[in-house]
Amino acid sequence: MQAIQINASRSFSLAELPIPSLTEPYDILVRVRGIALNPGETKIFQSAPAGTILGFDASGVVEAVGPQAEALGFKKGDAVFSAGAIGRAGSNAQYQLVDARLAGKKPESLSWEDAAALPLVSLTAWEMFEEKFRLKPFTDNSNEVLLIVNGAGGVGTLAIALAKAVFGITRIIATASRPHTIEWVKKYGATDVLNHREPLGPQLEALGVSSKVTLAFITHDTPHYTKELLAHMRYQGQIGCIVETGNEIVPLHDPIAFYKSLSFHWELEAGKALYGYDLESQGRILTHISRLADEGTLGGSPVTVRKELSVANLTEMHKVQASGKSYGKIVFTVPETIQ
Amino acid sequence: MQAIQINASRSFSLAELPIPSLTEPYDILVRVRGIALNPGETKIFQSAPAGTILGFDASGVVEAVGPQAEALGFKKGDAVFSAGAIGRAGSNAQYQLVDARLAGKKPESLSWEDAAALPLVSLTAWEMFEEKFRLKPFTDNSNEVLLIVNGAGGVGTLAIALAKAVFGITRIIATASRPHTIEWVKKYGATDVLNHREPLGPQLEALGVSSKVTLAFITHDTPHYTKELLAHMRYQGQIGCIVETGNEIVPLHDPIAFYKSLSFHWELEAGKALYGYDLESQGRILTHISRLADEGTLGGSPVTVRKELSVANLTEMHKVQASGKSYGKIVFTVPETIQ
Numbered sequence: 001m002q003a004i005q006i007n008a009s010r011s012f013s014l015a016e017l018p019i020p021s022l023t024e025p026y027d028i029l030v031r032v033r034g035i036a037l038n039p040g041e042t043k044i045f046q047s048a049p050a051g052t053i054l055g056f057d058a059s060g061v062v063e064a065v066g067p068q069a070e071a072l073g074f075k076k077g078d079a080v081f082s083a084g085a086i087g088r089a090g091s092n093a094q095y096q097l098v099d100a101r102l103a104g105k106k107p108e109s110l111s112w113e114d115a116a117a118l119p120l121v122s123l124t125a126w127e128m129f130e131e132k133f134r135l136k137p138f139t140d141n142s143n144e145v146l147l148i149v150n151g152a153g154g155v156g157t158l159a160i161a162l163a164k165a166v167f168g169i170t171r172i173i174a175t176a177s178r179p180h181t182i183e184w185v186k187k188y189g190a191t192d193v194l195n196h197r198e199p200l201g202p203q204l205e206a207l208g209v210s211s212k213v214t215l216a217f218i219t220h221d222t223p224h225y226t227k228e229l230l231a232h233m234r235y236q237g238q239i240g241c242i243v244e245t246g247n248e249i250v251p252l253h254d255p256i257a258f259y260k261s262l263s264f265h266w267e268l269e270a271g272k273a274l275y276g277y278d279l280e281s282q283g284r285i286l287t288h289i290s291r292l293a294d295e296g297t298l299g300g301s302p303v304t305v306r307k308e309l310s311v312a313n314l315t316e317m318h319k320v321q322a323s324g325k326s327y328g329k330i331v332f333t334v335p336e337t338i339q
Numbered sequence: 340m341q342a343i344q345i346n347a348s349r350s351f352s353l354a355e356l357p358i359p360s361l362t363e364p365y366d367i368l369v370r371v372r373g374i375a376l377n378p379g380e381t382k383i384f385q386s387a388p389a390g391t392i393l394g395f396d397a398s399g400v401v402e403a404v405g406p407q408a409e410a411l412g413f414k415k416g417d418a419v420f421s422a423g424a425i426g427r428a429g430s431n432a433q434y435q436l437v438d439a440r441l442a443g444k445k446p447e448s449l450s451w452e453d454a455a456a457l458p459l460v461s462l463t464a465w466e467m468f469e470e471k472f473r474l475k476p477f478t479d480n481s482n483e484v485l486l487i488v489n490g491a492g493g494v495g496t497l498a499i500a501l502a503k504a505v506f507g508i509t510r511i512i513a514t515a516s517r518p519h520t521i522e523w524v525k526k527y528g529a530t531d532v533l534n535h536r537e538p539l540g541p542q543l544e545a546l547g548v549s550s551k552v553t554l555a556f557i558t559h560d561t562p563h564y565t566k567e568l569l570a571h572m573r574y575q576g577q578i579g580c581i582v583e584t585g586n587e588i589v590p591l592h593d594p595i596a597f598y599k600s601l602s603f604h605w606e607l608e609a610g611k612a613l614y615g616y617d618l619e620s621q622g623r624i625l626t627h628i629s630r631l632a633d634e635g636t637l638g639g640s641p642v643t644v645r646k647e648l649s650v651a652n653l654t655e656m657h658k659v660q661a662s663g664k665s666y667g668k669i670v671f672t673v674p675e676t677i678q
Contacts, residue, residue, distance in 0.1 A: 262604075
């Protein structure tokens, strides 16, 4: 098969490799048809060893099925989608091995690349709401005041859509700064939009929700926004973050955090596969996502850039993604022959 | 009435003050009969302005009732207990105003001082389990592996007792370092005891639960134990802390915390009164505590030191409490005449 690898000079190269064989009883072999690019990949690209095949999100057709995957109901010919796993060969290739517990049936109404846009971002947002904030899906949570920082990013977009469609939140405040991203977050269901290029405090005051934010979903610059939002959280408010901070300090030691009995959550959906924790839950969530996408209740495709997978296009889109100026999702069709 | 105040030379003095009048519709005026000392008070003592009446926990007899307190079912002559509130005159006095929503009926089977030992520590532990860790009371939580740091402290003791009696946790690992505190934590229900004078990691490995701790309840030296326990938490584990850290940094930015999708919770039961958040919940919890104490299911009185309230005894016990060498609860009977 063809795959795009990171090479020793830290750029992408095309490689011809054997089609992988099933290695684990839960494995399915997927002929990859669509993939999406995620911001985390541009960081991994900086440090991953030569030979690494990057790529998490994928959609495709099942070509071979391990015995435990078969017991879960997967069979040759199924159209599936998945967010992949850290430590396994990625989706920037024609074939990929995927743990079937981490996969769902692809939404029938979506193209391969539109389907590939969903797994990583929707799992991240869903797990934050259900497993970290502990909201019950498909219930009324109209008592919550949700603030999503960087609402037009991939996770931000799905967070808005799921907050509205699944988690019954009626007050969804999203940040965005450009006319087209402001329109974007409103389209997905944001009820109020703040400009994250200006201090958020006065804007929250103008909305009458300063000190009343119950849930802050931070998808950009964790230390800065965590610090800025402390004063605006309600007693027992929850701050959820998805971007690790390196040596920058998250101000958990701030007295305001203590006095308000705040909670801080990290969410990394890839951790479930990494630590072997309740893998089946991701299949269950993707089954919901597939149905919601087919029902049209997720606000439409979050895809903003569509490309054909090639070394040149992947290289260019990594740069675009790393610039922080993209919004929504960048996706690729995987062609019969990768250039 | 007599009260013990902090004076300008930062020591305690006896003062003769008017009996307070009801000021808020939810107020009850309590003739204080028993009080308990809490570690936080020894810190407040360092900085509180002259004239402050310290003291949180109290038990006593209701002498006057505001209209909203009456509507809640409180009446003159009731025996009650409460954890008081930040920003109001405290319980180191013969009379105290208390918001009835923060009070419960005193356990009938307990003495005044044994009852006074319970509110602050039991509210803190209960709120951590129910509102932060999100465990349902009176259900089976035998899938949890709980570690309580400093199990023989006031909150630690009640955390062990409530974990067993209310929150259905069957694996309760507590830390203690002296023979009598090891016996103490076992008496309340600890299933395993670790020595917190030695690194916890090898001891958790010996128990077979390294990387399997789901809940860490830290009641001492937050930055040190938060850091030490990161490696031993399970994916999606929760760390709850009750001791603020000043300028010491809690390692929320550690990559392990991110990869494991950990949650960090602050719990300060006094925050509910401070921020006006769901005050009635504390009355509800104290009603449960009262019943459990009368049923004898809390493991018996956590009191280790009993004194009569006086300027000399309060001064001495503040020093004992601040030394970190006490365990369980220090309580005082409030006499007819305070010396």
